Amino acid sequence: MTEAITFSLNGREVKAEQGETIWQVAKREGVVIPHLCHKDAPGYRSDGNCRACMVDIEGERVLAASCIRTPSEGMVVNTATERAARAREMVFELLAADQPDRDAHPDPDSDFWKWSDRIDVTSSRFAASAKPAPDVSHPAIAVNLDACIACNLCVRACREVQVNDVIGMADRGSHTVPVFDLADPMGLSTCVACGECVSGLPDRGA
Numbered sequence: 001m002t003e004a005i006t007f008s009l010n011g012r013e014v015k016a017e018q019g020e021t022i023w024q025v026a027k028r029e030g031v032v033i034p035h036l037c038h039k040d041a042p043g044y045r046s047d048g049n050c051r052a053c054m055v056d057i058e059g060e061r062v063l064a065a066s067c068i069r070t071p072s073e074g075m076v077v078n079t080a081t082e083r084a085a086r087a088r089e090m091v092f093e094l095l096a097a098d099q100p101d102r103d104a105h106p107d108p109d110s111d112f113w114k115w116s117d118r119i120d121v122t123s124s125r126f127a128a129s130a131k132p133a134p135d136v137s138h139p140a141i142a143v144n145l146d147a148c149i150a151c152n153l154c155v156r157a158c159r160e161v162q163v164n165d166v167i168g169m170a171d172r173g174s175h176t177v178p179v180f181d182l183a184d185p186m187g188l189s190t191c192v193a194c195g196e197c198v199s200g201l202p203d204r205g206a
């Protein structure tokens with residue numbers, strides 16, 4: 001059996017099993033770190049793309065995404081430095097710019113808004129970008145991307161959890177958007193309506 005790794009988390013000595021991420025150890029130790037693209041559920045691979053979970057690692061020039069970073073022996077990790085907190089706040093503020101007004105939001109109790117409340121970032125100085133038109137071509141599921149943060153969770157849900165491989169991400173940068181097959185309307189795609197991609201997204205409640 002491989003030995004556990006000992007490292008420091010917010011000044012406390014903690015242990016990680018091989019392969020455990022900083023985020024997983026923090027959760028076990030009762031240290032709360034925001035997360036959006038990481039879904040804490042079986043079968044969901046961490047992707048490290050939203051940067052909501054950034055932490056400070058002593059001696060490292062840049063912050064690390066705790067949902068994909070595994071600790072090493074003797075590492076000193078701080079979740080509460082001003083630099084880490086500011087970086088996480090900026091992520092939420094940038095994402096908030098593209099959210100519908102909370103009063104008109106499809107899910108005002110989404111994980112996104114719960115985390116925003118918790119870190120006290122509920123508005124944005126930045127301009128919103130245009131959103132794709134809703135797709136109501138499917139008889140059972142309407143696709144409305146007005147609150148999408150392009151976290152890629154729906155892709156992992158469809159491709160890796162249900163192994164249907166219908167959804168992919170198209171375009172780049174702030175234009176990145178989930179699409180079905182070759183950007184087909186959902187109702188004309190190979191979607192089998194399993195519903196996995198709809199449940200527990202950060203812009204919607206679980």
Ligand code: SF4
Nearest residue numbers: 158191192194195197
């Ligand atoms: S509902 Fe369709 S698109 Fe969503 S995970 Fe299931 S097969 Fe994929």
Ligand code: FES
Nearest residue numbers: 048050051053067
């Ligand atoms: S939750 Fe870690 S990068 Fe998104």
